[in-house]
Amino acid sequence: MAKVRKNKNMKKFNKKLVYIEWGDAISNTGWMSEKEAIEWADSSDWIVKNVGWILKENKDYILLASKFSEGSEEYGLLHKIPKTWIKVRKVIIN
Helix, strand or coil: CCCCCCCCCCCCCCCCEEEEEEECCCCCCCCCCHHHHHHHHHHCCCEEEEEEEEEEECCCEEEEEEEEECCCCEEEEEEEEEHHHEEEEEEEEC
């Protein structure tokens, strides 16, 4: 299990670290028949795998930060993911 290093100068770090798999929207810019378009849609998925700290969560979305800077106490690599897109969710650190 991952361990967060404690820094005396840092405020208490009490964010939940999670692993999320979610289905992202995809597009195809080519031309195709209706049948080909439906076959493409039925056979194409874009599953994204993220690990991050939960900054905010409500009924509509989850806001993850995959980077954290102890020095500035700032977050980076943010993802706002609609809840309905989430396929798998596992808590790494509670």
